[in-house]
Amino acid sequence: MSTISRAELLLQQNKYDLAEKELQLHLAENPNDAFSHAYLALAYSGLGKDQKALEAAKQSVSLIPDASFPLYVLSRCYVSIDNLKDALATSEQALRFAPDDADFLCNHGAILCDLKKYEEAITALNSALENDPEHAGSKQIKSIVLRNQGRYKEADDIAQEALEDNPEDAHSFAAKGWTALDSGNTKESLQHFKSAVMIDPNSEFAKSGMVMALKAQNPLFNLFYKFHTWIASLSPSARWGFIIGIYVFMRVLRKVSETNSPIAPVLGFIFALYILFAFLSWTIDPIFNIFMRFNQYAKYALNRGEIIASNIMAFLLISAATQYLLTFALPWYPITGAIGALFLTLPVSGTFNRWDTKKFIPHLVYTIALSILWVANIVLPIAGNDIPSLWFLFLGGTIAYTWISQMGK
Amino acid sequence: MTEEQLNQLKSAVELSPDNVVLLKMYFNGLKALHKWNEAEEIISNLNKLEPSVEHQVEFAQVLYHLNKISQGVLILENALASDSNNMEAYKLIILLYYKENDENTAYKYYKRLKRIDPDFSDEEIDELFSSEDDNSSEDDKIRLLSAPEKITPIIPLEKPDVSFDDVGGMQSVKEDISMKIINPIKHADLFKQYGKKIGGGILLYGPPGCGKTHIAKATAGEIDSAFISVGINEVMDMYLGQSEKQLHEIFDFARNNTPAVIFFDEVDALGASRNDMRGSAGKNVINQFLQELDGINASNDGILVLGATNAPWHIDNAFKRPGRFDRIIFIPPPDAIARKEILEIQLKDKPKMEVDIEKVANKAVNFTGADLKSLVDYTIEEKLKVILKSGKETPIKTKDFLSAIKKIRPSSMEWFETARNYAVYSNQGGQYDDIKTFLNIK
Numbered sequence: 001m002s003t004i005s006r007a008e009l010l011l012q013q014n015k016y017d018l019a020e021k022e023l024q025l026h027l028a029e030n031p032n033d034a035f036s037h038a039y040l041a042l043a044y045s046g047l048g049k050d051q052k053a054l055e056a057a058k059q060s061v062s063l064i065p066d067a068s069f070p071l072y073v074l075s076r077c078y079v080s081i082d083n084l085k086d087a088l089a090t091s092e093q094a095l096r097f098a099p100d101d102a103d104f105l106c107n108h109g110a111i112l113c114d115l116k117k118y119e120e121a122i123t124a125l126n127s128a129l130e131n132d133p134e135h136a137g138s139k140q141i142k143s144i145v146l147r148n149q150g151r152y153k154e155a156d157d158i159a160q161e162a163l164e165d166n167p168e169d170a171h172s173f174a175a176k177g178w179t180a181l182d183s184g185n186t187k188e189s190l191q192h193f194k195s196a197v198m199i200d201p202n203s204e205f206a207k208s209g210m211v212m213a214l215k216a217q218n219p220l221f222n223l224f225y226k227f228h229t230w231i232a233s234l235s236p237s238a239r240w241g242f243i244i245g246i247y248v249f250m251r252v253l254r255k256v257s258e259t260n261s262p263i264a265p266v267l268g269f270i271f272a273l274y275i276l277f278a279f280l281s282w283t284i285d286p287i288f289n290i291f292m293r294f295n296q297y298a299k300y301a302l303n304r305g306e307i308i309a310s311n312i313m314a315f316l317l318i319s320a321a322t323q324y325l326l327t328f329a330l331p332w333y334p335i336t337g338a339i340g341a342l343f344l345t346l347p348v349s350g351t352f353n354r355w356d357t358k359k360f361i362p363h364l365v366y367t368i369a370l371s372i373l374w375v376a377n378i379v380l381p382i383a384g385n386d387i388p389s390l391w392f393l394f395l396g397g398t399i400a401y402t403w404i405s406q407m408g409k
Numbered sequence: 410m411t412e413e414q415l416n417q418l419k420s421a422v423e424l425s426p427d428n429v430v431l432l433k434m435y436f437n438g439l440k441a442l443h444k445w446n447e448a449e450e451i452i453s454n455l456n457k458l459e460p461s462v463e464h465q466v467e468f469a470q471v472l473y474h475l476n477k478i479s480q481g482v483l484i485l486e487n488a489l490a491s492d493s494n495n496m497e498a499y500k501l502i503i504l505l506y507y508k509e510n511d512e513n514t515a516y517k518y519y520k521r522l523k524r525i526d527p528d529f530s531d532e533e534i535d536e537l538f539s540s541e542d543d544n545s546s547e548d549d550k551i552r553l554l555s556a557p558e559k560i561t562p563i564i565p566l567e568k569p570d571v572s573f574d575d576v577g578g579m580q581s582v583k584e585d586i587s588m589k590i591i592n593p594i595k596h597a598d599l600f601k602q603y604g605k606k607i608g609g610g611i612l613l614y615g616p617p618g619c620g621k622t623h624i625a626k627a628t629a630g631e632i633d634s635a636f637i638s639v640g641i642n643e644v645m646d647m648y649l650g651q652s653e654k655q656l657h658e659i660f661d662f663a664r665n666n667t668p669a670v671i672f673f674d675e676v677d678a679l680g681a682s683r684n685d686m687r688g689s690a691g692k693n694v695i696n697q698f699l700q701e702l703d704g705i706n707a708s709n710d711g712i713l714v715l716g717a718t719n720a721p722w723h724i725d726n727a728f729k730r731p732g733r734f735d736r737i738i739f740i741p742p743p744d745a746i747a748r749k750e751i752l753e754i755q756l757k758d759k760p761k762m763e764v765d766i767e768k769v770a771n772k773a774v775n776f777t778g779a780d781l782k783s784l785v786d787y788t789i790e791e792k793l794k795v796i797l798k799s800g801k802e803t804p805i806k807t808k809d810f811l812s813a814i815k816k817i818r819p820s821s822m823e824w825f826e827t828a829r830n831y832a833v834y835s836n837q838g839g840q841y842d843d844i845k846t847f848l849n850i851k
Contacts, residue, residue: 006645013677015641067442068412097411097413201831297833
């Protein structure tokens with residue numbers, strides 16, 4: 001009992017390394033203490049050792065399969081490794097044993113929110129709040145769910161309520177910031193994010209919000225942000241309907257522009273605008289991150305993935321411009337270099353958008369393969385060995401990427 | 410008992426709340442699954458419906474787990490009044506008093522228990538009293554436990570034999586501490602004449618393994634004072650035992666032995682943001698710590714409180730107000746001079762070396778003492794692998810160390826990533842300016 005209490009205290013104080021030591025010492029003598037294995041899993045999670053946490057949680061459940069707490073911990077471990085399916089199943093099992101536990105219900109709501117099952121998430125979170133009306137986590141998640149549903153007023157109200165319970169709650173400030181940002185109040189959102197990072201400067205939720213709010217001060221970026229917010233609020237089928245609809249509409253427009261010569265320039269202009277819009281809707285985020293690197297306040301808020309992506313984007317854009325100019329200076333220099341660099345920004349953006357998720361590696365592999373094709377399409381023509389099919393493979397592969405990666409969303 | 414069965418029992422109890430058999434079954438289930446809060450409610454009802462010594466003991470057992478010491482003691486005293494030979498009640502009351510750090514009373518009950526059953530043996534209870542001298546009489550033991558000086562030094566007192574000369578490098582830190590601490594104590598009269606109080610609190614913060622404890626000891630050595638070191642384990646015990654009294658005793662002990670340095674390692678555990686400790690049992694201890702720092706009930710003149718922490722951001726701002734930890738000193742990783750000294754010690758008895766230590770020290774930027782030790786270990790291991798493969802014994806050279814440096818990530822890096830965020834976004838009052846300077850952030 002005393003080891004558990006000690007470990008609980010240490011975990012509460014974020015002293016995960018000390019909690020780990022305490023629990024390991026205890027488990028060396030009591031290897032079958034299921035609750036200690038569960039607490040050890042929480043300590044590992046805090047230290048970012050997700051795989052070890054999962055093993056400890058599984059061990060805990062195997063020792064006492066009928067207890068709710070180990071199942072709840074296991075569910076949280078699955079969330080950490082992005083395995084939402086198992087996280088949900090385990091969370092359901094935990095709730096079967098303890099249907100009124102606010103922490104378990106909150107975890108359940110968070111998983112459902114990640115799975116975009118918003119109505120079910122709201123039900124779980126409401127139950128949590130019925131059992132514990134001051135449960136901060138449930139209020140925070142509920143605010144996120146409501147924001148994702150476009151119910152900004154309610155989202156703001158619940159975050160405000162959480163802040164009234166605890167005025168030093170960074171997460172609720174950030175939740176208010178995101179709600180303000182999505183409803184178009186960029187200035188207000190920046191204030192909330194600044195309050196959030198002041199309280200907890202290590203909160204990714206707050207820092208990413210702050211960077212987004214800083215970028216959204218720019219009208220062009222703001223336009224795209226609103227577009228993204230709107231697209232994200234659509235149901236998957238409506239989203240696909242919209243994308244395919246626009247695509248078909250543009251194909252028709254192009255056909256018409258080819259046959260009907262008087263309005264061809266106008267239609268051509270609209271078509272060019274569409275291409276630019278489609279291109280920027282993919283790449284504007286990492287492109288703006290290049291500028292954020294020069295902002296004293298924002299540069300430390302970017303995560304490693306965003307920094308790497310902005311570096312690659314800067315390289316590709318400069319490379320496209322340089323190679324384009326080279327084609328004028330050196331007539332033999334292939335235009336594929338410049339065009340390919342621009343095309344590559346699409347998969348690079350999509351790949352780093354998945355930084356820290358298990359989809360990152362497959363996306364990265366695909367992007368590296370496209371990059372090799374891009375280089376081949378520069379080097380081979382210079383060497384006098386032009387293979388057109390390789391170029392079409394590159395273009396087709398890039399366009400296919402934009403469609404395939406949409407399916408994963 | 411599974412949770413499913415427990416839920417079924419709960420429903421049954423809700424239907425017939427006066428059914429003693431059902432309540433007992435439900436209580437046993439709750440106990441088995443460590444659900445002490447619910448168990449408390451059930452056993453309380455059970456005891457009302459069917460008052461008995463057995464239920465009272467069960468009740469006290471639950472209260473023991475919930476840290477409700479005085480309530481548990483009260484119930485057990487009633488139980489023992491009804492059944493003065495109940496061994497379980499004795500055992501539990503001993504544990505309760507011990508948990509409250511009232512070793513005297515715990516021992517008195519232990520003695521009564523032994524009088525009733527001289528052959529009584531229980532591993533948990535025997536362990537509590539086994540450390541006493543077995544040759545002394547039982548009366549001696551009580552006297553020992555009754556004497557106040559026996560209770561107080563739970564925390565070891567030492568006179569450190571290290572001084573600033575034993576701390577490599579860290580010149581600016583030493584100068585800082587001299588001005589803020591050592592001179593006011595060494596020239597106490599001068600300071601008194603100018604109306605400056607001696608004592609107060611200083612917070613040392615920085616990445617782990619950079620010598621915070623060492624410099625604290627050296628500070629005590631410089632002023633030739635008593636050094637009382639309180640570690641994380643003692644603090645956790647205070648929380649668990651709800652023992653703010655123990656904290657008071659530490660300060661009182663220091664007040665009787667001035668000049669004294671009380672050193673709290675991992676002080677963020679004791680000065681945790683009360684926000685973080687919401688609903689926790691530790692609040693009383695935190696409040697007691699504030700009172701002791703303020704010296705509300707007794708003067709703190711001549712007492713220096715040093716705190717060390719890796720996470721100053723988790724310390725409640727209340728602790729950083731004037732008169733408490735009002736001076737905050739950043740202890741960075743060892744500088745090049747200190748690294749050279751550490752490496753010289755590490756390589757002292759290793760003959761097969763042809764190393765330019767200064768060059769290695771200059772390259773090992775941000776390496777802590779522990780990192781330098783693993784650098785030496787790693788380099789030697791790598792060299793041995795090569796020797797075993799080639800069969801040629803060659804000395805370890807500077808370049809071996811330099812290539813090893815590239816492969817070891819200094820352990821302080823992770824700390825600086827977190828610290829940088831606080832320095833950039835949460836630097837109210839410039840409290841983390843030293844980190845900004847160290848990291849060259851404008």
